[in-house]
Amino acid sequence: MFAVYADAPHPDDPLAGLVVGERPEPQVPDGWVPVTVRAASLNMHDLWTLRGVGIKAERFPMILGCDGAGVLADGTEVVLHSVITSPGWTGEETLDPKRTLLTELHQGTFAETVVVPAANVLPKPASMSFADAACLSTAWLTAYRMLFVKSELRPGQTMLVQGASGGVATALVQLGRAAGLRVWATGRSEAKRALAEQLGAHATFESGARLPERVDGVFETVGEATWNHSMRSLKPGGVIVCSGSTTGGNPPADLQRLFFLQLRVVGSTMGTRAELADLISFMDVAGLKPSIGAELPMERAEEGFRAMLGGETAGKIVFTR
Incomplete structure (x- = not known):
């Protein structure tokens, strides 16, 4: 075949x-x-x-x-x-x-x-x-689990998606917007940032740029290249949900910031069959593509x-x- x-x-x-x-x-x-x-x-x-x-x-x-x-x-x-x-x-x-x-x-x-x-x-x-x-069953399921199962974020809170042009990142932008979160995203180029805005991001920023305010959660698939920025971007008690490390898997830990601001770092991998069923239903009901x-x-x-x-x-x- x-x-x-x-x-x-x-x-x-x-x-x-x-x-x-x-x-x-x-x-x-x-x-x-x-x-x-x-x-x-x-x-x-x-x-x-x-x-x-x-x-x-x-x-x-x-x-x-x-x-x-x-x-x-x-x-x-x-x-x-x-x-x-x-x-x-x-x-x-x-x-x-x-x-x-x-x-x-x-x-x-x-x-x-x-x-x-x-x-x-x-x-x-x-x-x-x-x-x-x-x-759906890899990129979108990964994004669904990161946002709805692992992050504990609520509608109205602010999320940051790092490197928002890949499959998981674009899914996070769309899912976050549909769920009522304020969605921010970073991108290396004007075209990548424009795509994120087209998909529903409320604001976009150059990679590593200082944000107007700190966010409730950061969604990481990039790794070493963005990790310091992700840690600095969180409010006290905020969360990083990480499902990948395309630029390297050994970022600096920044432990003082981690414990002093009581941050959470949560790993997330793929998702379950039940979560995939829920994702399919959500996309059908919300009209997401x-x-x-x-x-x-x-x-x-x-x-x-x-x-x-x-x-x-x-x-x-x-x-x-």
Whole structure:
């Protein structure tokens, strides 16, 4: 079958391992279902896979793609939940120490067909396109959990989104605005700041700029490059919710500020199936649509990877079949 996959890890030149070609048809274990993929979106996780981060060398070749939307054999249109728990796990999916994402242990969604546990498919609303649905189960679910499960922020409070042009960040802007928070965002360029304002940010600022006042919560996916600014931007008792560190994972701790101002630093990873169901319902009711910066046929996947690698994102990059 047609697939976009990583043939081997390439830490210093990730696109050297990217192949657009053919892979064997997947086997379907008991309790799993095949899904004909209609759309899948690109995530930073896919670049990490190409580099060999979070995946063992013996797992290659690996079909890329953490999330997507498609059709079951009976014609049911579905959204995929990409967190796969270990056999017998009964607690919250994200807390399973042996959980995996698609592309870590199991083949991903950049293919004609993907095979997932039957519990990992959810109905797609008729009002939502396959391209929009393909953005939800990684970037948008991560943003939903950060804001509504982890931050404890309330409508009327002020949130700051760092680096607001990527998939998680644009989702945070849209979700925060829809939920009644005052949304501020930072961006490296005028175009990135303009996108955040277009999506609902009440104000935008250059990266590292002094803010008019301190905020109740900061949402971090950037890491070292913005961490000091995030810490300085918080009110006493404020919270940083972190789900990524694209510029490095070893920021200075600033412990004096942390304890003296009684700040909270909260980690957040992906989300549960129940949270994905709530996200889908919320978006349907609120009429929210993901910001899609590029929609490409899967055969042109390399163009999307090059754009993400170069930081040329303006929302999600989606591949369609």
